[in-house]
Amino acid sequence: MKKITRRDMLAHSSRIAASVGIGLPLLSQVTGGGAPGTSHKIKVVVAGAHPDDPESGCGGTIALYSDLGHEVVVLYLTRGEAGIPNKSAQQAAAIRTSECQKACAILKARPIFAGQIDGNTELSRSRYDDFGKLLQAEHPDIVFTHWPIDTHRDHRAVSLLAYDAWAQSRKSFDLYYFEVDQGSQTQQFYPTNYVDIGQTESRKRAACFAHASQQPETGFYQLHDKMNHFRGMECGCDLAESFVRHCQNLGTSLPQR
Numbered sequence: 001m002k003k004i005t006r007r008d009m010l011a012h013s014s015r016i017a018a019s020v021g022i023g024l025p026l027l028s029q030v031t032g033g034g035a036p037g038t039s040h041k042i043k044v045v046v047a048g049a050h051p052d053d054p055e056s057g058c059g060g061t062i063a064l065y066s067d068l069g070h071e072v073v074v075l076y077l078t079r080g081e082a083g084i085p086n087k088s089a090q091q092a093a094a095i096r097t098s099e100c101q102k103a104c105a106i107l108k109a110r111p112i113f114a115g116q117i118d119g120n121t122e123l124s125r126s127r128y129d130d131f132g133k134l135l136q137a138e139h140p141d142i143v144f145t146h147w148p149i150d151t152h153r154d155h156r157a158v159s160l161l162a163y164d165a166w167a168q169s170r171k172s173f174d175l176y177y178f179e180v181d182q183g184s185q186t187q188q189f190y191p192t193n194y195v196d197i198g199q200t201e202s203r204k205r206a207a208c209f210a211h212a213s214q215q216p217e218t219g220f221y222q223l224h225d226k227m228n229h230f231r232g233m234e235c236g237c238d239l240a241e242s243f244v245r246h247c248q249n250l251g252t253s254l255p256q257r
């Protein structure tokens, strides 16, 4: 085994620092050189498997983008049909669609739905084509989706659908991955980028709490609260969300406040 020297440790630390620096880019990189309120706006799409995934994975970042005047679309692969005990798929979908609309209003984002069924998502040629068309119709500059190593099949499905759309479009947008329920769902996730969400965590929390059918206060938000603090410690702020950036991105960066 190679002995780790102090020099190795310092080199490793400087690489981490560089990565954090890249992860908290200047606002001008997000706006393409313009300032908030100018004509250069970007289109952000956040693709999640179920209602509450986009909000818990990157609700703070979504709020930052919308506050800066950029357009954010939240794309839900399903309507959470399997997510409420003792409710039919149709009843659960209606309740959870309403919760999505409330959450997106809080984040100033627009919800769209890809029409697959919670717990029964499919990957096929036609599903890839349909998802690609839906995504391309939005003309995104940047897309966030689930990290593909995840215990939930639906999370893996939307991750691959978004990746395929990116590849088929000849990498026409930048691709970033987010994490949900770190450890129990997302696994093997080593961030390349961080976003300080200290200013927007209260709206992220409110958007997650809009999903009342999922009992966020005793369930998933407890874990995400810990994740926000842990990622904040990693990058030197109080609260953060973290992402893995596809290395072949064109260069659209993440927001900073």
Ligand SMILES: [Zn+2]
Binding pocket: 049, 050, 053, 152, 155
């Ligand atoms: Zn989910």
